[in-house]
Amino acid sequence: MTAALLLLIAVNLACGNMVSAKNTFSIDYKNNCFLKDGKPFQYISGSIHYSRIPQYYWKDRLMKMYMSGLNAVQVYVPWNFHEAVQGVQNFTGDQDLEYFLHLANQTGLLVIMRPGPYICAEWEMGGLPAWLLQKPSIRLRTADTDYMQAVSTWLAVLLPKMRPWLYINGGNIITVQVENEYGSYYACDYNYMRHLRTLFRSFLGEDVVLFTTDGNTDKEMICGTLEGLYATIDFGTDTSVAEAFKRQRQFEPHGPLINSEFYTGWLDHWGDQHAMVDARKVSRVLGEMLTMGANVNMYMFEGGTNFGYWNGADHDSRFRSVVTSYDYDAPLTEAGDPTEKLLAIRDVVAQFREVPSGPIPPATPKFAYGFVTLKKVGNVSSLLDLISPLGPVKSHYPLTFEEMKQYYGYMLYRTALPRDLNEPTPLISPLNGVHDRAYVSVNGTFQGLLERDTTLVMNITGKQGDTLDVLVENMGRVNFGSKINDHKGLLSDLILGKDILTDWQIYPLDIDGAIVRGWPHSVYQKTPPSTHTKTAAGPAFYYGTLPPNGLAWDSFLKLKEWTKGQVWINGVNLGRYWPARGPQRTLYVPGPLLRNSLPNNITVLELEGAPAHLQVLFMDRPQLSTTAGKS
Numbered sequence: 001m002t003a004a005l006l007l008l009i010a011v012n013l014a015c016g017n018m019v020s021a022k023n024t025f026s027i028d029y030k031n032n033c034f035l036k037d038g039k040p041f042q043y044i045s046g047s048i049h050y051s052r053i054p055q056y057y058w059k060d061r062l063m064k065m066y067m068s069g070l071n072a073v074q075v076y077v078p079w080n081f082h083e084a085v086q087g088v089q090n091f092t093g094d095q096d097l098e099y100f101l102h103l104a105n106q107t108g109l110l111v112i113m114r115p116g117p118y119i120c121a122e123w124e125m126g127g128l129p130a131w132l133l134q135k136p137s138i139r140l141r142t143a144d145t146d147y148m149q150a151v152s153t154w155l156a157v158l159l160p161k162m163r164p165w166l167y168i169n170g171g172n173i174i175t176v177q178v179e180n181e182y183g184s185y186y187a188c189d190y191n192y193m194r195h196l197r198t199l200f201r202s203f204l205g206e207d208v209v210l211f212t213t214d215g216n217t218d219k220e221m222i223c224g225t226l227e228g229l230y231a232t233i234d235f236g237t238d239t240s241v242a243e244a245f246k247r248q249r250q251f252e253p254h255g256p257l258i259n260s261e262f263y264t265g266w267l268d269h270w271g272d273q274h275a276m277v278d279a280r281k282v283s284r285v286l287g288e289m290l291t292m293g294a295n296v297n298m299y300m301f302e303g304g305t306n307f308g309y310w311n312g313a314d315h316d317s318r319f320r321s322v323v324t325s326y327d328y329d330a331p332l333t334e335a336g337d338p339t340e341k342l343l344a345i346r347d348v349v350a351q352f353r354e355v356p357s358g359p360i361p362p363a364t365p366k367f368a369y370g371f372v373t374l375k376k377v378g379n380v381s382s383l384l385d386l387i388s389p390l391g392p393v394k395s396h397y398p399l400t401f402e403e404m405k406q407y408y409g410y411m412l413y414r415t416a417l418p419r420d421l422n423e424p425t426p427l428i429s430p431l432n433g434v435h436d437r438a439y440v441s442v443n444g445t446f447q448g449l450l451e452r453d454t455t456l457v458m459n460i461t462g463k464q465g466d467t468l469d470v471l472v473e474n475m476g477r478v479n480f481g482s483k484i485n486d487h488k489g490l491l492s493d494l495i496l497g498k499d500i501l502t503d504w505q506i507y508p509l510d511i512d513g514a515i516v517r518g519w520p521h522s523v524y525q526k527t528p529p530s531t532h533t534k535t536a537a538g539p540a541f542y543y544g545t546l547p548p549n550g551l552a553w554d555s556f557l558k559l560k561e562w563t564k565g566q567v568w569i570n571g572v573n574l575g576r577y578w579p580a581r582g583p584q585r586t587l588y589v590p591g592p593l594l595r596n597s598l599p600n601n602i603t604v605l606e607l608e609g610a611p612a613h614l615q616v617l618f619m620d621r622p623q624l625s626t627t628a629g630k631s
């Protein structure tokens, strides 16, 4: 053990007893630790995102975290999860943040709150609402007046809700993070961070511990830290603990050592191999940090799911969308099942604090409901009156999702072919303006696709006047780095041969609204759709029912030999599937969304091509790591 490490250990073990004082939580700079009610306190925490777990299961996950020996949980607040539409804030049901805090409190868990306003988290646009992009020139995560106006309005709603939950006010929130890894962002705008510090102090008071988190490099710490905000770092199992905390000490010579995000696993993009981190490495490095008296938050402890359209994306060399599962190879699986990694972590924690006696609550029961054969409803192009009831907006040039004031999901761009295309003719996105994937049909016949960064040209044929339909999918906005101002739709013109395509009819698609209102089952339950080939390539809806069987247990939906699309069960949007690319091959189906005595409505939007068998399979185990190509 190096001298530096020994010194760090010695200093941090010197955290002595102080005068006890009820409901206080502060930093003891003399003894390099937190003081909770005047006594030394070390948090051993795990990240859990309520926005990725059905409310029904919040208590189950929190209990498992408590029984694992944790004394705190770390929570992000995704702004867009609560305010998807500007000015309409939702804190009910799965958005009931205060109920989540109550359950954590009831379970005996303290809370490290991370309200953003930006959170990264592989979440759509890092938690920022897409309606911010209605001002195309907005400079996100800076002192930009329009951005700060929206942030101030949001925090004026959120932070007063958090104030009573502060530990120093009798609640369970012990510390609050300002922004998120700001040092990783290009802007390095100290006025922005000062604005936020003022807002957080004005709503939360002078006594709560405010902190920042950054990667442990000089540049990140220089741009991410600010006077009055305690600087913490994040790192995983492949970083030297001593080196990392030495970096923190450069910015916080005194006070507790803190790793705010100790990566227990990692995220997956579509097309990746499923990321896994060895449990023995996690245990070893966790033990090393706890031996030094450091405070550690394990990111993630329970990952959950990117339901609906909530997944984010990364854009380094190219755009890479994050998968629906946020399993993260975390100690609790996506479905909340304890793993060997959790047991190994609990054994380490038991060396430093008493872990609750008794068993870890078991995995929730899973059930393999078997096969369901679906029926085709029809091609997207033929169903616009149902899924786009407001009808098209006419525009000479294409409009983006944000200009159309639809922020998530899918949008259909329609125009007429300007001339006969007797030979295959290139349809080109010369400025790489398809964000993110476009499914192209002529007169309802699928002819291929364009994809951001990878497929900028495809060939089509047809006759003058034929209907050209371009269905564009928003695959999740970039959540990290300088490209988070990620507009969606057709951001630039499409060229057909040498002609710029114009005179568009742009259909916003409210698929979720139609399905919540009972479509397509309410329409076709009695009279199945008349014609339609059983399958054909191209964007189309399929539907079926899983019969009730007296059980509403968790399950995993496998769409074997389907290509790419979206699934809804009983009106709930389960998220995206893409078995053609992987690594994820099944979608998590939380038992509470199933009905045990009524038929369960299944709706599938297949974007490229359904298999002839039209079957989907409910299994009792997930498949998150099969390599592409295997089904």
Ligand SMILES: CCCCNC(=S)N1C[C@H](O)[C@@H](O)[C@@H](O)[C@H]1CO
Binding pocket: 119, 120, 121, 122, 180, 181, 261, 266, 267, 314, 480
């Ligand atoms: C591939 C680039 C990932 C950037 N994100 C990083 S470093 N991370 C830090 C970030 O604070 C957290 O929200 C998560 O996004 C985490 C990765 O799971």
